[in-house]
Amino acid sequence: MSLLRTVRRSPRVLVAALVGTAAVLLPLGAGHAAPSSAADPGDPGRLMLVLDSSGSMAEPAAGGGTKIQAAKTALHHVVDGLPADAEVGMRVYGAKVFSRSDTGACTDSQRVVDIGSDNRADLQSAIDAYKPYGETPIGYALQQADADLGGTGPRSIVLVSDGVPTCPPDPCKVAREISRGGVDVRIDVVGLDVNSRAASALRCIADKGHGTYYDVDDSKELSDALETLATRAVRPYEPTGAPVTGTADPTTAPTLAPGSYVDEIGGIETTTGTLHYAVERSVPGSSITVAATILTPYYVDRSQPADKWDRIDLQLSTADGQSCGTDAPASVRSMDATVLTATVDADDCPDADQLIARVTRTDGADFPTPLELVVAEEPPVLDAATLPEGVSGSIAWQAPPKGPSAGTVTGGRSFAEATPISPGAYRGTIVPGEVQSFDVQVGWGQQLAATMTIPDPSGRLAGELSQHGSPFGMGIYNPARADAVAVADGSPPHSSTIYPTDGGQVGAATAPVTYRNRELVGDPLRAAATAGEYTIVVSLADSRARTSYEVPFVLRVGVTGSVVPAPQYDLATEEPTETPSTASASPTDESPAAAEDEPTAAAKKDDGNGPVVLLAGGGALLLVVLAVGALLISRRSRRGA
Template sequence: MRILAALITAATVTLTGAAQSASPAAATTSVDEPVPGKLLLMLDASGSMKAQDPSGLTKINAAKKALTGLVDALPDTAQVGLRVYGATVDGKGKPTTAACADTQLIHPIEALDKPTLTSTIKDIKALGETPIAHSLKEALNDLGTEGKRNIVLVSDGEESCVPDPCPTIKKLTTAGVDLQIDTVGFGVDAKARKQLQCLADAGKGSYYDAQDASQLANSLSKLGQRALRPFTTTGTPVTAAPSAETGPVLKAGQYTDTFAPGGPARFYRIERAPGSTVRMSVSMRPPKPGDTWLEEMELKVTDEQGALCASDLDNRFNPEGLLQVMVARVVVDGDGDDPCQTGSLIASVVRGKNGAPDAPVEVLVMEEPPVSEVDSLPAALGEAQSITAPATGKAQPIVGGGGFSDAVTITEGMHTEVVLPGEQLFYKIRLEHGQRAAFTLDAPAPGTATPEFHGTDAAMFDIVSWNPAREPFNHSSAEPSSREAFNGDGPVVANAFVPEVRYRNREGDDLDVAPASIAGYYYFSLGRDVEAADSTANVPLTVRIRVAVDGEPTAEPAYAGPSPDASASSSDSASPSTSASPSGSDTTAAAPDDVATDDGGSGWLPWAVLGLVAVLGALGAAIRIIQVRQRSQANT
C-alpha cells in the first residue's frame, strides 16, 4: 500500500511555473514547457520468468503485479506503452528464427487507457526466448523521433538470440538517437547483470537490482515517475549573449536558458535599484554523460567596467552521480559606494567542456531593497544550533520533485519516500523571520523490510538545505550529520536544518547561519549516491522523513520596496529585454465575462465586494506594519 500511495502522490504532483505578481495588470510570466515525455515499459516474458522469486510469486506474476500497480497510479494523460518479448513463441529452449523475432507492442504509446492496459498485462504468459537487442530496435520505432524518450526494461536473464545486445544499442545512441534506457535485473546472475548494466550505460540510464516483488515494484514506480517528470525549468525563456554589451537585461525574476558544454562565456545584464542586494543563481541537472567524468559551471558577476563583484564554481564528478543538481550562486551586497554595490551588473556563465550536450538551466535573480532601522533587528546568531524533528503522528507517503521548480511542499509531521540509487529529490517549506526548521531522515523507515547488504556495500544518503535564493547551508560539522550511510546492520539518522531566520544573519561568515537571512520557501534535497551494478545496495529503499517548524513570525525587516521573495516571483521578468508583454497584447486586467458593467445592470455587486476586500486588505496591511514596528522596537 505504501508504494501505491506514493505512486498516486507522484501522479498528482503539478508542475508549476513562476509565481505571478499580485498586480492584476502585470504581464504574466511564461513557462518553458517541456515536450511531453514518452515512456515505453518493456517486459521479459521468457520461459525463465516462470520461476519463483523469494516472495513466493512466480517472477512473471510479480512483474505483472508491479506493472498493474504502476498503471493504476499514473495520470490518464501519461504517454505510456508496453512491449513484451518471449510471450508467444515457444522455441523449446532454442533460439529459433521465430523465437528471436518474438516481440510485440501490446499497448501503443498514447494517452493511457488504464482498463485496456491492465487487462492486457493480466493476459501475459511467460513462454519463450529473450530477444533483447531485437526488441530494443523495435522500441525505437515505437517511440518515434520527437520529445524525451525513455525505456524501462525489466529482465530476469541475459540475451539468448545474439552474443551481446550492447553493441547494437551503442551504435544507435552514438548515431544521435535521443534515448534513455533504464534497466532492472530481476533476480539475475552476474553475466545478465553485466549485460543489463551495459545497456543502461549505452542508453545514458541506470541499472537497478530487484531481488523480490517488493523491490521490483519500488524500482518500476520510481523509474516510471522519473521518466514522465524530468528535471523541470520554469520562467521566462531568455538566451544569454556572446558579449556583455548585447546581453539580455534581467530584472528580478526567474528565467530559463540552455547551455552547451564548453565555449566562451555567455552574458546577461542585471538591472537593480541603487543600494539593493542582488542574489543570483544558475541551476542545472546535468544529463548523464556516459564516459564524461566531470561537469562544471561557473558564474561571475562584474560591474559595468568589468571589475569582479562575486563568482562561484560548482561541479559534479561521475562517481558521485551526475544526476545531482548543480547550482552556481552569488550574492552582491548593496551596502556601500563602489560600482558593484550601486550600479547595474553583468553576469557571465561558462559550462565546462566535458559535459553532455545541451542542458536546460534555470536562472534566478532576486533583488533585496535596503532596510531601514537595521540596528533594531535581532543580532546575527552566533552559531547555528542543530535541531531535529520529533517522531510524532502517522507517516504519509510523499514523492519529492526533481528540482527547485517542482519541489513538493512538505508539511510538518512524518512522511515516507522511496529512494533509488543516484536519485535526488526536492521538498520545500515556507519560513518567515523568526522561524527555523528541521528535516530528519530515518533509513530505512521503521516497520519496512531491511535488505541484507554484503561486505562494505552501503546506501549513502545526503541532505542539503537551501535558502530561497538557492544558497546551500554547510552542515559538515553538525550532529546528527547530514550525510550518513546505511550498511544493512541497523537504521541510521541523517539531519539537515535551517537556523532561525534573521535579517542580520548575513553579517557573519558562518555558512551555517548567513544564508538564513531572508523569508520565503526554503528547500531540502535528499540525495542518494550511485551504486555499482553488482552492489547488494543497488536496490530501492523506503525511508522516513520527519519535518518540524519552530518559532513564530517576528522581526520582519522594513524593506524600502518589495521583499526579495516577492521580487523573485514578480512577473516583471516576463520581458527580459523589453517592457512589452510576451504576446505583445494589452496587459490591463479585463472585467470577467459574466459581470455586467452598465449602470443599470447587476454588475455593481461583484465590484463592491472587490472594493470591500481591497479596503480590508489595506487595513490588514496597515495593522501588520504597526505590529512589525512594535516588535522591532521591543527587540531593541
C-alpha cells in the same frame, strides 16, 4: 547576498511492483526536463514497455512457473493500476519470426498497443496474446520504441529481457544514440536469470540510456528490482522554469529578466560546459542576484555511484569584463546533497545596466545535467546603516520542539514544489533515490532549526541499511537557494549526512535572519540575510540498492526569535507602466497572469506583512513580493495543494 524572486513477492509482490513501475515511471522524464519540454512542466511524459517475447521466456522461472506466466499476471495488474492520464504503450520483440535464419528475424518487433491514455482494453488484449517465440532483436526494438515515443518531452522506456541480444544493431550503441535526445529520455533495464554475457550487454544499455540495470535470478528478485525502479521514480526532483539556451559566446547570450529558467549544462571540459546569460538591471541602484542550481550526478543518472562528485562556478561581470562577484561552492557528493547551488549578487557593480552570468562545470560529472537559473532584482534599502548589525560570535543551537507529531507529510519534488509546513513535528517516509522538500516561513530576526530522525531499524529494513550504508541527507536553503546551514554550538554532530544502520539523527540550523548579515564573511551566515521561505531538503541516496525499501522518519522544525521590523525599500521612483507580462517567467498559477484582477498599484497589503509590488519597465518584468517585511519567492503552483 540579495533575496531572489522567481517566478511511495511472490506473484502478488511482482504485481504491485509492476503497477508502481508503469504508474510512476511516467513522470521520470518530467523530473529531468530538458529545455524542449520545460515549457510544460506538468507533462507526465510517455512510457513504452518493451517486452522480451523470445523463445527463452518459456523457460521455468527460478521462483516457480515460467517467466512468461509471471509476466502476464503482473502486466494485467499493471493496466488495472494505471492512472487515468497515463500515456502508455506496449511493444514486443521476437514474437513473429522463429529463427534468426528466417527472413525478418532481426526486425521482429511490433508495437502491439499505441501510446495513449484510453487504451486499457487494448493493453489487456495484448497481454493475453503475449507468447514466447523467436529471437532477441533488442537494438531494433529500442529504435522503434524511441520512434514510438516521439522526439520531445519526457520519455521513458522500460526494457525487460532474459537473454543476450541476437541481432544487430548493437543495443548499447542504440541506447547511447537515444540518450542524446536529452536528459528527459531514460532507459531502465531488468535482466531476468541471465548469464554474464547477457548481463554485460543489458547493463550497457541502461548505462548509456541514463537508466538503471538490475540483474535478478528469480521472480522475487524481479519483483524487488521493478519495485525499486518504481519508487525511485515516484517523486524525482523536477527542474522548473521557462526554457532558455545559454551560449558559449557571452556576446550572444540570451537576456534574462527576473524569473526562473531551466537549461542543460554539459559535462566538464565540453563546449556546453560553460554557458553565458545576460541580465538587465531595471531599477537604479537595485541589487541583482543570480542563482544557478544543478542536480548532483546520482540524481541525474541513477546508475552513477552516490559518492560521485560535482562542482559548478558562477561568475557575474559587466559587459566589458569587470568582475562583480563569484561563487564556487566546494565539490559535493550526491549522498551529501541532491543539488549544488551557487548564488552571486552584483552589489560590487551597482551602476551596471547589464551583467553577464557565466556558469561552468568545473569538476566531477562528464555528462549533462539540468541547470536551473533564478534571477532577482531587489530595490535599494533607504538606510541600511540603521538596521541591526549582522550576527557576531557563535550561533546557539535552538532545538526544535519535542511535542507530538502534527501528522504525516510528504515533501515536494523540488524547490518550486516544496510542501509548506509550520513549526512542529511531522512523520514521513522516504525511499532510495527520493528527494523531499519543505518550505518554512522565517521572519526578520528569527532562526530556523530542523532535525530528521531515523528510528532504529528492524527486520528487512535493518538488513538493507546495514548492507548498503544508505546515506540520508538534509540541507537548508534560503529563498535565494543559497546553502544556509550554519555551525551552531550544541547542534547535533551530523549536519548534512548520516548512515543510520542503528538509527540516527541529522540536524541543522540557520543564523538569525538579519539584513546586514550580507556584510559578513562566510556563506552560511550571509545566506541568513533575507526573510521568507526557507527550504528544507531531505534525501536518501543508495546507488547499490537492488531492492526497494521504505524508511520512516520524523522531521522536527522550529522557528525561534521575535519578528523585528523589516527593512524599508526605496520604491518611490517606481510606478507600473503596464500590465506585466509573463513571457519570461516560468508557467505558474501564482504568476501575474493568475492575478489579473488584482490592482497594479505600487503597493498593497499582503496578509498584513507588507506590500506586494509589481514593477515593469524597459521591457523587463520585475515582480517583487514583500512578505514579513521582505521580498518573497513566488513559487510555482504546487500540485495537489
